[in-house]
Amino acid sequence: MRRVALLVGLLLLGCSTYRDHLNRGQRLYQENKYENALAIWRVLEPDMDSLDDGDQARYAYLRGMTDFRLGYRQDARHWLAIAKAINQDHPGGLVGDWPERVDAALTDLNHEVFGLGAGAAAPSGSGTSEVPSSPSTGADVEGFASPACASDADCSLDESCVAGHCHAAH
Numbered sequence: 001m002r003r004v005a006l007l008v009g010l011l012l013l014g015c016s017t018y019r020d021h022l023n024r025g026q027r028l029y030q031e032n033k034y035e036n037a038l039a040i041w042r043v044l045e046p047d048m049d050s051l052d053d054g055d056q057a058r059y060a061y062l063r064g065m066t067d068f069r070l071g072y073r074q075d076a077r078h079w080l081a082i083a084k085a086i087n088q089d090h091p092g093g094l095v096g097d098w099p100e101r102v103d104a105a106l107t108d109l110n111h112e113v114f115g116l117g118a119g120a121a122a123p124s125g126s127g128t129s130e131v132p133s134s135p136s137t138g139a140d141v142e143g144f145a146s147p148a149c150a151s152d153a154d155c156s157l158d159e160s161c162v163a164g165h166c167h168a169a170h
Contacts, residue, residue, distance in 0.1 A: 018050050022059055029062050037066050057086040057093025061102060068105055068162070077109040105162055 025040035041063040048059055064079030084102050087094040094102065149166050 018044060018047050019055060022051065022055055022062075026058070026062055029066055034066050034069050037062070038070065041066060053086060053090035054093035057083050057090065060086060061094055061098055065101070065105070068109075073109055073112060077106065077113070080106050080109070101162065108162065108164055 021040055021044045025037045025044065028034075028037035028040065041059070044059065045063075048056055051059060060079045060083035064076045064081075064083055067073075067079060068076035080102050083094060084099075084106065087099065087102075149164060
């Protein structure tokens with residue numbers, strides 16, 4: 001009986017450790033310490049399946065957005081697509097404006113893959129398009145500032161380039 005209780009305790013401790021890593025990585029991401037966050041994501045990656053579905057979606061989103069901000073575009077596209085797929089199958093992992101950010105970043109990344117320019121329309125029938133602008137504020141509906149960008153280097157220090165527009169980093 002003691003062995004079973006010890007095994008259950010170790011399993012629960014392991015799960016909380018993965019979640020602790022996920023929370024620590026998210027905190028670093030939110031503090032714009034992307035290299036440090038990426039180190040945590042790489043350590044956590046082999047154990048991603050130990051997280052529940054919502055935390056897996058959160059991991060994939062944060063990993064993808066970290067890669068996106070560091071310029072690892074192919075990796076970003078991979079992880080953001082995983083985040084979107086997990087969230088479609090198990091809603092709730094992507095909270096707030098995260099689903100919209102995933103869509104905007106994937107649109108930007110897909111334009112690169114398919115050889116489309118920043119202002120070009122998406123391939124016919126793809127279901128993606130540029131985000132419309134709001135005439136009253138000059139910002140688009142996703143909350144991006146109006147300045148156009150090709151990379152984070154085109155934005156101010158507290159902003160990131162997402163879907164061709166500078167956006168305040170969180």
